[in-house]
Amino acid sequence: GAEVIRHERNMGKGVALKTMLTYVKPLSPDIVVTLDADGQHDPNEIPEVLKPIINREADMVVGSRYIEGSKTDIPLYRKIGLKLVNLASKRSSRGIIKDTQSGFRAFSSKMLDFMLECKAKGYGIETEQLALAVKNGFRVAEVPITVKYKGLEKTSKKNPVTHGVELIGLALRITVEERPLLFFGLPGAVLLLLGLASGVYLLWYFNETRYFSIPIALITLGALFTGVTLFITSLILYAIARLKERYE
Incomplete structure (x- = not known):
């Protein structure tokens, strides 16, 4: 039965x-x-x-x-x-x-x-x-x-x-x-690079024109902040995943 x-x-x-x-x-x-x-x-x-x-x-x-x-x-x-x-x-x-x-x-x-x-x-x-x-x-x-x-x-x-x-x-x-490094770390690294490039352009533009572009500055800060946040998050999640594997 x-x-x-x-x-x-x-x-x-x-x-x-x-x-x-x-x-x-x-x-x-x-x-x-x-x-x-x-x-x-x-x-x-x-x-x-x-x-x-x-x-x-x-x-x-x-x-x-x-x-x-x-x-x-x-x-x-x-x-x-x-x-x-x-x-x-x-x-x-x-x-x-x-x-x-x-x-x-x-x-x-x-x-x-x-x-x-x-x-x-x-x-x-x-x-x-x-x-x-x-x-x-x-x-x-x-x-x-x-x-x-x-x-x-x-x-x-x-x-x-x-x-x-x-x-x-x-x-x-x-x-x-x-794969937290792939999911969060890679986008974070890309945003960091974009933020740095935008920051370099902002300084170059100011040096050439003596005009400080607020929109470019906001884009730079946003990209850098988001990139750092994602990258740190990926490292924390990666460490947690490895600890979890060790103690399971």
């Missing part, structure tokens, strides 16, 4: 998955499989999703709609939306996974603790799982699956706009946490 675990209210897919993982962890499973409950996924394909883990070829497997061998009748509007979401969250898997939003997945037992670290409460859980797997050196594989959409249009609770915003926000958070 099946053990059904219920929440008093809808707390989001991320919370539901963490509740499930917390429940099964004491049972010491060899592999954990997740799939959507709306009928899109075919349970008969579970053995194919398990195969890379059983063969010790992967620690995590994603059932993909976008690789050769997959079968899906996904509507055009949804295909476009998923492509955009995949593009926004692809960085989480460093580009190695084509279907970052598939809920049909399998995890080896050694990944459970890491999957319980996920913070996303909603549909961003898929993106965060991939980010944690890649960050911690786990092998991630994709296998083709069959996904059904016809007749199930009303089963999805996802609002495509809020779903996309949530995933883009999560992708940005992951980027900021993992």
